[in-house]
Amino acid sequence: MNDNDNLIFLLGPTNTGKTYYAIEKMLTFSNGIIGLPLRLLAREVYDRVAEKIGKLKVALITGEEQISPKTAKYFITTVEAMPSEKYFEFLAVDEIQLCNDFERGHIFTDRLLNSRGTLETLFLGSDSMEKIIKRIFLNPNILKKERRSNISFIGKKAILSLPKRSAIIAFNSNDVYSIASKIKSVKGGAAIVMGSLSPQTRNSQVAMFEEGTVDYIVATDAIGMGLNLNIKNVAFSSLYKFDGKESRLLKNNEIGQIAGRAGRNNSDGSFCTTLNCNSLSSEAIKALENHNYDANEYLFWRESNLDFSNINNLIRSLEKKSNDPKLIKTQNKRDENILKYLSSLDLIKNRLNDQKNIKLLWDISLIPDYFKNLDSMFSDLLVKIFCSIVDTGLLNCNWAISETRKLQDLEGTIDMLTFRLAKTRFWNYISNRNHWTNNNKELKTLALETEKFLSDALHQRLTNEFVDKKIRLFLREYNLKKSIEIKIGEGNLIFLNEKNIGSISGFQLKIDDEKTLFKNKFLKKEISNKVRLVLEKFARNFINEKSFHINFDNEANVYVNKRKIGSIYQGTSLFKPNLIIINNNYLDEKTYTEIFKKVKKEIEEKIQKIFWGENDFSNLKNKNIKSFLFSIEKNFGIIEKNQIEVGLIPESKYEKSELSKREIFFGKHLFYYKNLINENNRDIRWILGCIYFNGKVLGKAPKNKIIFDASNFSKSLLHLTGYIKIKNFGIEIIFLEKIINKIYSKKRRLFYFNYSILNQFNIPSYIIVEILIYLDFARIAGTSNVSYWKKKKKNNFEKSYYNKNSPFYVLKKLQ
Numbered sequence: 001m002n003d004n005d006n007l008i009f010l011l012g013p014t015n016t017g018k019t020y021y022a023i024e025k026m027l028t029f030s031n032g033i034i035g036l037p038l039r040l041l042a043r044e045v046y047d048r049v050a051e052k053i054g055k056l057k058v059a060l061i062t063g064e065e066q067i068s069p070k071t072a073k074y075f076i077t078t079v080e081a082m083p084s085e086k087y088f089e090f091l092a093v094d095e096i097q098l099c100n101d102f103e104r105g106h107i108f109t110d111r112l113l114n115s116r117g118t119l120e121t122l123f124l125g126s127d128s129m130e131k132i133i134k135r136i137f138l139n140p141n142i143l144k145k146e147r148r149s150n151i152s153f154i155g156k157k158a159i160l161s162l163p164k165r166s167a168i169i170a171f172n173s174n175d176v177y178s179i180a181s182k183i184k185s186v187k188g189g190a191a192i193v194m195g196s197l198s199p200q201t202r203n204s205q206v207a208m209f210e211e212g213t214v215d216y217i218v219a220t221d222a223i224g225m226g227l228n229l230n231i232k233n234v235a236f237s238s239l240y241k242f243d244g245k246e247s248r249l250l251k252n253n254e255i256g257q258i259a260g261r262a263g264r265n266n267s268d269g270s271f272c273t274t275l276n277c278n279s280l281s282s283e284a285i286k287a288l289e290n291h292n293y294d295a296n297e298y299l300f301w302r303e304s305n306l307d308f309s310n311i312n313n314l315i316r317s318l319e320k321k322s323n324d325p326k327l328i329k330t331q332n333k334r335d336e337n338i339l340k341y342l343s344s345l346d347l348i349k350n351r352l353n354d355q356k357n358i359k360l361l362w363d364i365s366l367i368p369d370y371f372k373n374l375d376s377m378f379s380d381l382l383v384k385i386f387c388s389i390v391d392t393g394l395l396n397c398n399w400a401i402s403e404t405r406k407l408q409d410l411e412g413t414i415d416m417l418t419f420r421l422a423k424t425r426f427w428n429y430i431s432n433r434n435h436w437t438n439n440n441k442e443l444k445t446l447a448l449e450t451e452k453f454l455s456d457a458l459h460q461r462l463t464n465e466f467v468d469k470k471i472r473l474f475l476r477e478y479n480l481k482k483s484i485e486i487k488i489g490e491g492n493l494i495f496l497n498e499k500n501i502g503s504i505s506g507f508q509l510k511i512d513d514e515k516t517l518f519k520n521k522f523l524k525k526e527i528s529n530k531v532r533l534v535l536e537k538f539a540r541n542f543i544n545e546k547s548f549h550i551n552f553d554n555e556a557n558v559y560v561n562k563r564k565i566g567s568i569y570q571g572t573s574l575f576k577p578n579l580i581i582i583n584n585n586y587l588d589e590k591t592y593t594e595i596f597k598k599v600k601k602e603i604e605e606k607i608q609k610i611f612w613g614e615n616d617f618s619n620l621k622n623k624n625i626k627s628f629l630f631s632i633e634k635n636f637g638i639i640e641k642n643q644i645e646v647g648l649i650p651e652s653k654y655e656k657s658e659l660s661k662r663e664i665f666f667g668k669h670l671f672y673y674k675n676l677i678n679e680n681n682r683d684i685r686w687i688l689g690c691i692y693f694n695g696k697v698l699g700k701a702p703k704n705k706i707i708f709d710a711s712n713f714s715k716s717l718l719h720l721t722g723y724i725k726i727k728n729f730g731i732e733i734i735f736l737e738k739i740i741n742k743i744y745s746k747k748r749r750l751f752y753f754n755y756s757i758l759n760q761f762n763i764p765s766y767i768i769v770e771i772l773i774y775l776d777f778a779r780i781a782g783t784s785n786v787s788y789w790k791k792k793k794k795n796n797f798e799k800s801y802y803n804k805n806s807p808f809y810v811l812k813k814l815q
Contacts, residue, residue: 007116007121009143012127013127015147015260015265016145017148019045025122032119033083033088033091035115036095039062040202058076063078063081074087091120091122094125096125100371109770128294132299147260149268151262151270157272163270165232168216168218170237173220180218189469190218191466193222198425205462213467221241236271236277237275237277238276238277256287299326301327305317309355314358318336330610338379339362342364360685366428404450405446408450417461427665428451460669494511507582508584509586531586550602552683552687569695570695574636612637629659637720638676638719640724650666670724670739672733686702689721702721705732707730710723724736739768742760747795750788751791753789765784775791778792
């Protein structure tokens, strides 16, 4: 090919300012055109140029949208929509490396070989095109641009660890939506960018990202085609893409084109992998960081000089191969296959009687397939359109308008809205074929209005589905940027990333705002797992403690070192209450069992210390001692002297010595365990006694010498707290012993009592009367001031026989 001084190739990686350069260059000419790879990018550039020079001077032409003032001097188009009938002083095509693209390469190659400006032609693209450009063009004028910032690989990142201002790349809509849901759950939300979105929906979504409403964007590889966003990191969820023929691994230059969106202008960027994405090799990482990609060895091509003399000649010309080995016949035959299918139908075959109709059928075959995988619906529409135009000279616009109106329905899922929007884009494309519709304003306006209507609704639906503002506020408040860190602070407070979220009560986690915190399933799972590890460590430290202090409160709660860990309830015996360790399933079963056994053992040892040890009678040979211990335990630590059968009261020095070793006190009238008069443990004895006898704690433990109303307390319960029950009052055993000692202080046959004893002990007269009756005294005579009493005598007959209900008698028989 001949050398052309006006043909310029501007090559370089992403973020070199190539597109900006082309725009500025175009505006130095009196007219010009720029072909861009995406409708989204075309709209972005159009908005930028229109803002700079005014809307009357600039036109936007894409397959689905046309804004073309009569005064327009500068045309912004998609590459496919570049008009061949117009001539411009300046012509530019962006992303020319797409000549090597399986789906659209032949279109870019046609522009490369055949499109020219009258004064200057500028092709923009990757360095990977340099080698083949030099092979095709003689002494090409190649300008190189360096990237204005660096990009670096930061490894594989979990969704939670992705830095802010990340774009997560997927290659189909299902994956985009799935990833957006994950981002919502851990980051509060994401914007969506896909080639299938309308410009309005895309712009609304991008605006959320650019304004900081969301910090993440999930996109297809459409984002790699020059869209200028404030992205700091690009994360690949996959390195495989379906290219229209098969699912294949991306080439390094394709990865680089997308990764290059990170770090705009002079700000450095990064790229990474995430989710189930395969790892990048060290060679690939080095190539991507240095923008060093394999050169393109060939370009996809298709014959552009088509023969419309008849349908067979058209098909043959489309199937023609190039004689140049650098130009490979395109393998993407979707439009060719549609042409063959339509031309085989009798309904159409009968109408292919001139070149005009054959050309029309080819133009209809080129209509983009917006429906994807709904071939019958798409082909049926194409048939109706062709027949309508051939038969009447124009499309039946009333039918097209009716079909478009049906799409103004907001019911259904995101996929249904997206499908309606895709169908609307189809009618937008049709409405912009002015020679088919006679520039029908109603159809064009309706299609645009319907697209706007559906675009607004889709944006709102996407936002509702993939953005949770409450979670975003929550994540910001709890500083959940890169990771979840749980730790236990002073006072057993639980901290999530330095912010207090609750506390550990015993071995139970209490979260202050659990409803909000655990609303999100992902966060609930992540936080729960972290808490479980921390709580396990906390529990293990407790298990390894050699000693600790156990206590109880009036609600039967168990405290270890002043920390509530559980509660007790009625067990099979006083010495073995049942225990519950409070937890909310953060401890594993083994750890819980170890804690339970340790605490239960400690409780049982404490009970024996504050009461008395359970007696082992098997090693006792002395019958009196064995019978006595059996009886005093049966009476819960206190036994009255007159309850013991004659002859079985321990009298010998040995018996008293052995019982004293067991901390038993021998009083004038009562025998009891000394622990029962220990005031330090009275509260605990009361709590344990209430639990065993009543199943609940009956208020606070009594502290006074006399309980004037003990009607609700059993005799045995009062024994455990050092009281004797007489009638309906209780009296401390030490106090009672003092009164008894006073009564028996002088040996006499007749006892008299006056106010002296009442004043000495500060008790009412009826108390002393009941005590005397309890001691088996009988009143002989007296007044209210003084009374005379005499001890009752037991007859010999009563003394000679055992009480057959007595435990002493039972043991005697067993022995």
